[in-house]
Amino acid sequence: MSFFRILNFGVTRRTSMSKTEHPSRSDGNPNLIRTRAASTHDTIRVPIEVVLSEKYNKALAFTLEERQRLCIHGLMPACVRSYEEQMLGIETNFHSFQTNVGRYRYLRALRQGYERLYFQFVSKNIKIVLPIIYTPTVGLACTIYGMLYRGISGLHITKHDRGHMKQILSNWPMRSTVKAICVTDGERILGLGDLGANGMGISVGKMELYTALAGIPPSKLMPVCLDVGTNNKTLHEDPLYIGLRDERLKGDEYVCFVDEFMEAVVQTFGQQTLIHFEDFATPNAFMFLNRYRNCYCHFNDDIQGTASVGLGGLLGIQRITKKPLEEHVILFAGAGSAVMGILYLLKTELISRGLSEEEAVKNIYIYDQEGALTTRRKNIPENLIVFAKDMKKIKSLEKLVEAVKPSIIMGATSSAGLFSEKIIRSMTANHERPGIFAFSNPTAKSECTAEQAYQYSDGKAIFSAGSPFPPVEFNGKRLTPGQANNCFAFPGVVLGTMAVMAESMPDEIFLLAAHMLSKFPTDEEVEGGRIYPLVDQAKDVAYKIGVAVAKYLIDNGFAKRSLESDDVEDYILKNSYELEYGSALAETWKYPKMKPHPSIAAFEKKLPKKK
Ligand SMILES: O=C([O-])CC(=O)C(=O)O
Numbered sequence: 001m002s003f004f005r006i007l008n009f010g011v012t013r014r015t016s017m018s019k020t021e022h023p024s025r026s027d028g029n030p031n032l033i034r035t036r037a038a039s040t041h042d043t044i045r046v047p048i049e050v051v052l053s054e055k056y057n058k059a060l061a062f063t064l065e066e067r068q069r070l071c072i073h074g075l076m077p078a079c080v081r082s083y084e085e086q087m088l089g090i091e092t093n094f095h096s097f098q099t100n101v102g103r104y105r106y107l108r109a110l111r112q113g114y115e116r117l118y119f120q121f122v123s124k125n126i127k128i129v130l131p132i133i134y135t136p137t138v139g140l141a142c143t144i145y146g147m148l149y150r151g152i153s154g155l156h157i158t159k160h161d162r163g164h165m166k167q168i169l170s171n172w173p174m175r176s177t178v179k180a181i182c183v184t185d186g187e188r189i190l191g192l193g194d195l196g197a198n199g200m201g202i203s204v205g206k207m208e209l210y211t212a213l214a215g216i217p218p219s220k221l222m223p224v225c226l227d228v229g230t231n232n233k234t235l236h237e238d239p240l241y242i243g244l245r246d247e248r249l250k251g252d253e254y255v256c257f258v259d260e261f262m263e264a265v266v267q268t269f270g271q272q273t274l275i276h277f278e279d280f281a282t283p284n285a286f287m288f289l290n291r292y293r294n295c296y297c298h299f300n301d302d303i304q305g306t307a308s309v310g311l312g313g314l315l316g317i318q319r320i321t322k323k324p325l326e327e328h329v330i331l332f333a334g335a336g337s338a339v340m341g342i343l344y345l346l347k348t349e350l351i352s353r354g355l356s357e358e359e360a361v362k363n364i365y366i367y368d369q370e371g372a373l374t375t376r377r378k379n380i381p382e383n384l385i386v387f388a389k390d391m392k393k394i395k396s397l398e399k400l401v402e403a404v405k406p407s408i409i410m411g412a413t414s415s416a417g418l419f420s421e422k423i424i425r426s427m428t429a430n431h432e433r434p435g436i437f438a439f440s441n442p443t444a445k446s447e448c449t450a451e452q453a454y455q456y457s458d459g460k461a462i463f464s465a466g467s468p469f470p471p472v473e474f475n476g477k478r479l480t481p482g483q484a485n486n487c488f489a490f491p492g493v494v495l496g497t498m499a500v501m502a503e504s505m506p507d508e509i510f511l512l513a514a515h516m517l518s519k520f521p522t523d524e525e526v527e528g529g530r531i532y533p534l535v536d537q538a539k540d541v542a543y544k545i546g547v548a549v550a551k552y553l554i555d556n557g558f559a560k561r562s563l564e565s566d567d568v569e570d571y572i573l574k575n576s577y578e579l580e581y582g583s584a585l586a587e588t589w590k591y592p593k594m595k596p597h598p599s600i601a602a603f604e605k606k607l608p609k610k611k
């Protein structure tokens with residue numbers, strides 16, 4: 001292929017284009033293409049692998065001039081498709097699949113062949129595409145990731161790579177532009193447990209939201225899966241499993257492995273590289289969050305991202321009920337990353353309102369596998385001691401609800417159906433608008449469904465869930481569940497942090513994100529029972545949180561980029577991923593390895609002499 005390209009270049013070919021027909025770029029330096037295109041009508045020496053790589057491939061949208069000058073004329077049919085026609089083609093294909101996994105598979109192929117086209121489609125169809133590339137379908141896809149595997153989508157680092165991780169990191173094709181990494185070790189994928197190297201699907205999905213919602217160019221992003229083995233025996237026996245069939249690394253060996261990874265990342269990509277931890281098992285998630293607190297620019301989405309969305313929802317309930325949060329009785333079910341993150345942020349919020357720690361935790365109850373968290377329990381984790389109540393032991397959640405009469409219940413237990421009819425009815429008997437949050441993902445793990453929440457509460461529940469639920473018709477009213485998902489927090493927080501090149505991510509930015517999020521529904525929408533924005537608004541949410549976070553980081557001395565607060569909006573918009581195609585002639589020209597176009601004569605000198 002490449003051989004023919006070079007020979008092709010040697011032939012000076014004139015196209016039938018006049019100067020006025022040259023495409024002009026909508027962004028960047030318009031002179032770049034004008035001068036080159038106008039001064040040389042010959043073909044452009046860009047390897048075909050580059051022109052047709054996922055980054056530059058426009059499929060049937062290549063113009064005739066591009067096809068001719070890039071020497072791809074004839075490799076595609078005559079039709080030159082417009083944006084609308086391309087979208088129609090993808091939509092038609094997308095809907096032709098009968099299952100969500102089929103759609104996921106189709107979108108993966110699209111991304112791998114045509115990156116910009118893929119993001120055009122995702123960006124235009126957030127509401128229908130998010131449930132495929134993100135929760136819930138991505139969870140199912142991770143369970144069969146080996147079967148779906150279709151080439152490079154992120155970096156896999158295994159326990160055998162210890163000692164040379166820098167080398168592995170620099171194998172990433174876009175190593176010169178990486179600014180953020182989403183890393184998982186696959187041990188707690190959503191509520192699905194240990195999926196080992198299949199967890200790569202989650203890192204990929206999260207980073208696609210960086211681009212689709214926050215406009216961060218994909219070239220700056222690198223999904224990573226740390227393959228430290230898996231304790232999932234089913235995967236060991238799965239002939240299509242893509243990872244190591246060993247037990248997980250443990251103890252010091254495991255920690256040293258992740259330490260080396262962190263150090264190799266900043267040495268390879270710089271100290272300001274943002275490192276997003278995703279779906280680590282709870283104890284490890286907290287351990288790394290604390291261990292690296294003052295050393296790296298990192299956050300844990302399951303703890304801190306969920307906390308923003310959880311607190312944002314609680315602030316929304318406050319708007320609906322017109323009752324301050326401190327007067328609500330809030331019951332948390334579960335004691336994993338999500339609950340602990342929300343607890344911490346909620347306590348911070350209440351203390352910032354002037355409450356003492358004791359007052360702040362007074363109305364907050366915790367229920368986990370051992371029952372209600374009481375002072376009688378032995379070995380309470382240190383950060384939960386303050387929440388333990390001096391009360392008799394209660395084993396069942398239903399009994400606990402009867403005893404403490406919560407106005408809000410928040411579950412992140414991966415225990416489908418935990419919020420029973422009895423619980424919801426009991427809450428409704430005591431409160432006009434009970435708040436019900438079922439955070440567990442994917443949908444099949446939800447603590448209750450939207451339908452159950454509305455039915456058992458006679459339509460009074462303010463219901464939100466981590467995964468999307470469709471609206472429910474109840475007594476002639478259409479009730480729309482809220483989506484209490486991190487996708488309303490992490491894209492914006494990351495956008496703001498990256499914009500200013502911060503070297504750390506203080507807790508305050510997650511509190512800020514929660515407050516910003518709670519302000520999205522209008523007063524009218526709040527009247528109608530809405531506490532979260534609609535998924536269609538997720539881009540706007542990311543942008544506004546991004547701007548607020550960037551300004552906070554600048555104003556509080558965390559920013560390393562010299563950027564004034566007043567210039568943040570402008571900076572973010574200018575650096576946003578361009579969804580529209582530029583001219584392929586100019587775009588591929590920017591291909592980093594390409595030298596400036598040599599003169600034909602200089603090139604011809606290199607050709608073998610004719611005998
Ligand atoms: O990925 C999601 O949808 C939310 C999340 O982080 C999790 O459930 O672990």
Ligand SMILES: [Mg+2]
Nearest residue numbers: 190278279302
């Ligand atoms: Mg997660």
